[in-house]
Amino acid sequence: MKRFLPDEAATIAFGREILDALPGDLAGWTLLLSGELGAGKSTFARAFIRAAGHTGTVPSPTYTLVEPYTLPRASIYHVDLYRVSDENELRYLGWNELDDGCRLVEWPDRAPGLVAQADLSLEFSYAGGGRNVNVLPLSSRARTLKWGQSP
Numbered sequence: 001m002k003r004f005l006p007d008e009a010a011t012i013a014f015g016r017e018i019l020d021a022l023p024g025d026l027a028g029w030t031l032l033l034s035g036e037l038g039a040g041k042s043t044f045a046r047a048f049i050r051a052a053g054h055t056g057t058v059p060s061p062t063y064t065l066v067e068p069y070t071l072p073r074a075s076i077y078h079v080d081l082y083r084v085s086d087e088n089e090l091r092y093l094g095w096n097e098l099d100d101g102c103r104l105v106e107w108p109d110r111a112p113g114l115v116a117q118a119d120l121s122l123e124f125s126y127a128g129g130g131r132n133v134n135v136l137p138l139s140s141r142a143r144t145l146k147w148g149q150s151p
């Protein structure tokens with residue numbers, strides 16, 4: 001599914017739409033957010049986390065690598081692999097212990113092996129003044145999801 005997001009508000013609405021399309025229990029779901037700098041990955045992640053009930057700020061995990069949120073529906077782990085150069089570093093950030101929640105991963109290309117254990121790939125790209133997002137299901141459970149108004 002490909003979608004044009006004309007402005008920031010559309011990216012925010014899309015974050016809520018994806019959250020709403022996922023099952024009630026988000027534990028174990030992994031969403032890969034790719035795209036160049038400024039493509040909208042963090043805007044999407046912030047909207048998704050707020051739609052799940054978080055009311056405070058959503059700081060960038062660039063330096064902490066993981067920002068955890070304990071929310072009514074599940075834990076959400078906002079992960080940023082920008083500074084990761086070796087896939088083995090995932091172990092040090094405790095990746096395997098994050099499977100009780102939903103993992104939102106920015107810069108997943110830093111750890112190519114993640115594709116094999118991820119559910120959805122969201123690829124953001126510049127499109128004029130707005131953005132395009134390409135949604136690719138990676139797991140069989142993701143292929144059964146029903147999208148709101150997919151074109």
Ligand SMILES: Nc1ncnc2c1ncn2[C@@H]1O[C@H](COP(=O)(O)OP(=O)(O)O)[C@@H](O)[C@H]1O
Nearest residue numbers: 005007008011037038039040041042043130131
């Ligand atoms: N659909 C959109 N159209 C235009 N600008 C957008 C859109 N979505 C997000 N933005 C803007 O793009 C900028 C960078 O977004 P950000 O989410 O930080 O990107 P990334 O995390 O991919 O580097 C922000 O100023 C944000 O408001």
Ligand SMILES: [Mg+2]
Nearest residue numbers: 041042043106
């Ligand atoms: Mg970002």
